[in-house]
Amino acid sequence: MRYFNFLIVLFSFSSTFAQRNCEAYKYNRDTLKYEACKKAMEIKGYYQFSREYQSVLDESIEIDPTFDYAYWAKSIAYLKSGDFVTWKKLIDKAVELNPKEYLGYRGWCRYQFFRDYKGAIKDIEKLDSLVDYDIGQSQNGTYHLNIAKGLCFKAIGEKGKAIAILEKQINQNEEENIVGAYDYLHLGVLYLETENYEKAVEIFIKQSEINELAENQYYLAMTYLKIDNPVGYKSCLQKAKELYIEGRKMSDPYSNPLDKIFLEDIENEIKMAYNNS
Structure with a gap:
């Protein structure tokens, strides 16, 4: 049995650039988003907290105000700097424009940074209702989003529901021979706490x-x-x-x-x- 623990640093600079293939917009003849995407990719090489980084993304949004990636990329620096009000406005806009892409990310941030367990559950469950494929991992790669949802239920006192969610997801992970680095630990603690x-x-x-x-x-x-x-x-x-x-x-x-x-x-x-x- 191998365990699943992607060595992904949360909000790493490199991850910012891997999110969009601008040529896809060109292929689909969406020239406005193609231009906005090309502009946004100019952030490469700039520090996230720099004026240049934010200015490039502002220009991208001016080209196409519906380009969700630019709002998400802008939001990262605000989250890391502790300006949660601005972060929330930006990530909410990204979710509004592309819920399938950013609901899981926002839900994970709600869990990890704000201990907003009910909000995290809401986002993860909404994502699950929108897609017919696996909802995927947390931003840092440590947990499947369903494991994170189970931990949220534990945090609000619903341990029976948390156990059921973790058991189901871990069984699925075992079938694929991929188990999270802390999955068994969390389930074991739940068993301990429920005697x-x-x-x-x-x-x-x-x-x-x-x-x-x-x-x-x-x-x-x-x-x-x-x-x-x-x-x-x-x-x-x-x-x-x-x-x-x-x-x-x-x-x-x-x-x-x-x-x-x-x-x-x-x-x-x-x-x-x-x-x-």
């Missing part, structure tokens, strides 16, 4: 097989604690600490992933384990 300890142990072991993490061993330890396995509990805590120090832990350059733990969490639990023995 399904046998399944939790089973799924944490699967996570170990594809992508061992400090978080995985920590939550496995907590499961062993619940089922009165003190040897497994202490052993997994020690392994969790080793993995954390080695850097084998959940990470994201922009926010803390759901179910992430920290070294302090592990060390505090180790102290409790040995103080109570």
Whole structure:
């Protein structure tokens, strides 16, 4: 089993240019969008926060105010700089013009940056209703959008629904021999939180097989604690600490992933384990 964890940096500059094939507009005889697209591609080489970058995209929009890509590309700098009001106006315009292209992106941003779980669910479900193909991955490549939707349901307290969504998507991923880097971990934590300890142990072991993490061993330890396995509990805590120090832990350059733990969490639990023995 190989795991799926595209090495895509969120909002990387290179991704900005890969979104549009201007020749497609020319082929379809949409000369206005072709010209707007050609203009937009001139952002290559400019820093996203530069006046030149924004000016090029403004010119693209002047050529064709319905060219969705230009609004999306403009929005990136505002999101990264923390100007969320301007970002929202721009990304909303991109979604209005091309919902199939940008609903998933906006939904992911709502989840990752704003913890707007209900808004993220709404966007992902709307996208799913519009297309007859796989809705795809999160912008950073870590999750299938359905996994992200399941995590949103967990965050708003609907854990049963979250489990059902994750189980279904993971089964589909397994059939394709592609599983997300953290998929089993999140499902295992849900089993732990809903007191399904046998399944939790089973799924944490699967996570170990594809992508061992400090978080995985920590939550496995907590499961062993619940089922009165003190040897497994202490052993997994020690392994969790080793993995954390080695850097084998959940990470994201922009926010803390759901179910992430920290070294302090592990060390505090180790102290409790040995103080109570």
